[in-house]
């Protein structure tokens with residue numbers, strides 16, 4: 001079951017610059033910075049009440065974020081939904097006909113198991129499904 005929006009991911013060219021920009025916007029600093037080499041991203045997280053915003057910067061030119069910015073410019077990159085059972089959701093969404101981009105859930109930022117749905121199968125919005133890793 002999908003429970004709620006866990007975070008909104010925003011692609012940025014320069015994480016340090018955008019951390020300062022969003023600090024001014026939100027009146028609060030990011031609470032975490034994390035690099036996820038397997039995804040080719042540097043990330044920072046801001047918490048606004050119960051809403052989490054993730055900024056993502058590419059760590060190399062082949063990163064999904066570099067490709068996204070080259071093509072579309074900076075902006076909303078994905079919406080992440082929290083699920084209660086990520087393995088069951090993966091099977092359910094496959095059966096529903098969505099284009100699931102990963103064979104298995106994998107480790108993402110912020111101690112989450114994640115997988116993605118291709119934006120072509122979700123009205124043009126890249127969807128991330130995530131669940132807190134328990135062990």
Ligand code: CMX
Pocket residue numbers: 009036039041043056064065067068071076077078101108109116118119120124125126128
């Ligand atoms: N949102 C909406 N559309 C997107 C998109 C995004 N984030 N990224 C790519 N697209 C669109 C492209 O504009 C292109 O559209 P057109 O065909 O109309 O020109 C199309 O998708 C391209 O699709 P593709 O050729 O299959 O593949 P790409 O090489 O562009 O890769 C995607 C796109 C989504 C499959 C790839 O980025 C991916 O696997 N993403 C999941 C992993 C990821 O994004 N990791 C970084 C974040 C990690 C984190 O959150 O920690």
